[in-house]
Amino acid sequence: MTEQREASRDAVMTRIGQAIMLLHGGDREEARNRLGVLWSEIGEDGDALHRCTLAHYMADTQDDPGDELAWNLRALTAADELTDERAAQHPDAPAVSAFRPSLHLNLAADYVKLRRPDAARFHLDRARAASGVLADDGADDGYGAGVRAAIVRLELRLGEL
Numbered sequence: 722m723t724e725q726r727e728a729s730r731d732a733v734m735t736r737i738g739q740a741i742m743l744l745h746g747g748d749r750e751e752a753r754n755r756l757g758v759l760w761s762e763i764g765e766d767g768d769a770l771h772r773c774t775l776a777h778y779m780a781d782t783q784d785d786p787g788d789e790l791a792w793n794l795r796a797l798t799a800a801d802e803l804t805d806e807r808a809a810q811h812p813d814a815p816a817v818s819a820f821r822p823s824l825h826l827n828l829a830a831d832y833v834k835l836r837r838p839d840a841a842r843f844h845l846d847r848a849r850a851a852s853g854v855l856a857d858d859g860a861d862d863g864y865g866a867g868v869r870a871a872i873v874r875l876e877l878r879l880g881e882l
Contacts, residue, residue, distance in 0.1 A: 733771050741778050753782035773799035790831040797824045821851040822868050829875055838882045848872050
């Protein structure tokens with residue numbers, strides 16, 4: 722039974738990955754549709770890794786900044802429930818601590834779009850504080866450096882509000 726559950730988890734992550742490929746290929750609508758179907762299958766109380774990953778990418782498919790914010794908040798909520806042990810069960814998932822800077826950065830960007838600078842500053846500060854766990858030596862293929870650079874860019878943008 723455990724093997725069956727593991728296979729099911731892998732199947733869900735595979736389906737999420739397929740939707741992400743559509744998104745990165747420019748088909749936001751089809752990615753949104755597929756992720757929406759998966760979300761209805763997973764549910765609000767489903768596996769935290771699935772919910773975090775799906776919500777993170779579902780946010781990128783949204784046209785409305787309020788909807789994007791709602792999905793990013795779901796991703797953060799799921800990340801709060803996610804353990805490093807669970808994340809380690811999937812080979813492409815980084816440690817939970819590596820999720821946090823990006824999740825808070827996304828929320829800060831959403832609040833900038835919604836012209837809510839105080840909320841944006843709150844999440845930008847949390848992104849900056851959490852970014853200390855990210856590698857900056859290229860060991861993470863530039864992910865840490867990219868997140869830090871995005872934090873600086875968003876700080877500049879926020880200063881313009």
